[in-house]
Amino acid sequence: MERKVLVEVSARHVHVSKEHLDILFGKGYELTVKKNLSQPGQYAANERVTVIGPKKELKNVTILGPVRKATQVEISLTDARTIGVVAPIRESGNITASAPCKIVGPAGEVELTEGVIVAKRHIHLTPEDAEKFKVNDKEIVSVKIDTDGRSSILGDVVIRVREDFASAMHIDTDEGNAVGITGETYGTII
Amino acid sequence: MERKVLVEVSARHVHVSKEHLDILFGKGYELTVKKNLSQPGQYAANERVTVIGPKKELKNVTILGPVRKATQVEISLTDARTIGVVAPIRESGNITASAPCKIVGPAGEVELTEGVIVAKRHIHLTPEDAEKFKVNDKEIVSVKIDTDGRSSILGDVVIRVREDFASAMHIDTDEGNAVGITGETYGTII
Numbered sequence: 001m002e003r004k005v006l007v008e009v010s011a012r013h014v015h016v017s018k019e020h021l022d023i024l025f026g027k028g029y030e031l032t033v034k035k036n037l038s039q040p041g042q043y044a045a046n047e048r049v050t051v052i053g054p055k056k057e058l059k060n061v062t063i064l065g066p067v068r069k070a071t072q073v074e075i076s077l078t079d080a081r082t083i084g085v086v087a088p089i090r091e092s093g094n095i096t097a098s099a100p101c102k103i104v105g106p107a108g109e110v111e112l113t114e115g116v117i118v119a120k121r122h123i124h125l126t127p128e129d130a131e132k133f134k135v136n137d138k139e140i141v142s143v144k145i146d147t148d149g150r151s152s153i154l155g156d157v158v159i160r161v162r163e164d165f166a167s168a169m170h171i172d173t174d175e176g177n178a179v180g181i182t183g184e185t186y187g188t189i190i
Numbered sequence: 191m192e193r194k195v196l197v198e199v200s201a202r203h204v205h206v207s208k209e210h211l212d213i214l215f216g217k218g219y220e221l222t223v224k225k226n227l228s229q230p231g232q233y234a235a236n237e238r239v240t241v242i243g244p245k246k247e248l249k250n251v252t253i254l255g256p257v258r259k260a261t262q263v264e265i266s267l268t269d270a271r272t273i274g275v276v277a278p279i280r281e282s283g284n285i286t287a288s289a290p291c292k293i294v295g296p297a298g299e300v301e302l303t304e305g306v307i308v309a310k311r312h313i314h315l316t317p318e319d320a321e322k323f324k325v326n327d328k329e330i331v332s333v334k335i336d337t338d339g340r341s342s343i344l345g346d347v348v349i350r351v352r353e354d355f356a357s358a359m360h361i362d363t364d365e366g367n368a369v370g371i372t373g374e375t376y377g378t379i380i
Contacts (some may be wrong), residue, residue: 077367147280151345177267178368
């Protein structure tokens with residue numbers, strides 16, 4: 001049985017809390033949808049912010065909606081080095097003692113003491129696909145990705161299974177470039 | 191037998207021809223050594239240039255000496271996207287119909303019609319290590335690199351054997367970050 005999964009490259013982005021959205025864009029502001037993402041209900045917003053580290057800033061960083069409980073900044077290790085922070089490789093939502101930064105929006109700014117992470121490689125799966133692929137939630141797998149010139153097997157990939165997921169693997173831009181991904185690419189869970 | 195090789199991450203850099211060095215730094219200028227590299231006779235120079243693409247520029251790009259026959263710019267795919275060029279994944283020296291850019295130095299500038307590449311993963315080996323590892327010049331291998339959280343097997347790695355090499359694998363910053371390399375790291379040829 002072929003265990004093939006779509007590989008999507010996530011560009012740097014920010015998730016914001018309602019409280020921080022109020023500060024960054026003004027009291028009562030609501031995010032507007034620019035583009036729906038593969039995960040149901042998730043979208044890239046039209047709203048963008050500047051993420052500032054000790055060394056440099058990243059302008060025009062997309063906010064992903066809807067708002068979340070806690071503000072979280074997901075960047076690549078290349079970005080982390082550029083802005084001068086040491087961001088840990090973490091699963092989304094696990095931000096305790098992660099890197100600090102400042103976020104600036106049109107109406108105000110937020111000083112985050114933690115929240116900057118580099119996303120751990122992961123695969124979103126529907127319960128149906130998890131059963132079909134014979135893998136479980138939280139299992140660590142490797143994924144073989146064949147490209148022209150940069151074929152790779154990525155290990156340490158965490159499986160996440162949820163009813164409201166669409167099946168897709170997510171890697172960051174460093175990983176996407178390291179594997180030489182261009183256009184629609186599928187990986188094979190091995 | 192363990193086929194272990196040191197993994198070195200190459201930052202973006204430029205090799206310059208004598209002719210272009212004259213234009214960029216002034217007639218008769220000679221590169222000065224900042225730091226010797228692992229490959230015998232190769233060094234990072236104190237001299238730096240700006241590499242300009244259609245979208246953006248990369249400042250303070252290190253020149254690697256000594257001068258070469260042809261000027262060549264080696265950047266990551268992240269860099270290529272940033273400055274707005276489509277650079278092919280190539281072995282060093284193979285620049286025919288690669289990407290164009292402008293290079294600016296303190297004394298002048300050079301308009302390259304080709305020369306910008308993304309380096310193909312490769313391993314420099316001494317003839318002794320090639321024999322010990324049972325691999326040949328130009329052979330394509332895979333290398334397993336274990337790190338904390340981003341373990342990977344990189345395929346499409348070309349072996350290069352030469353008397354004056356020091357044995358080491360070279361990957362670019364996208365690949366180094368994708369694999370999560372920090373500090374001295376060894377890979378295993380598989």
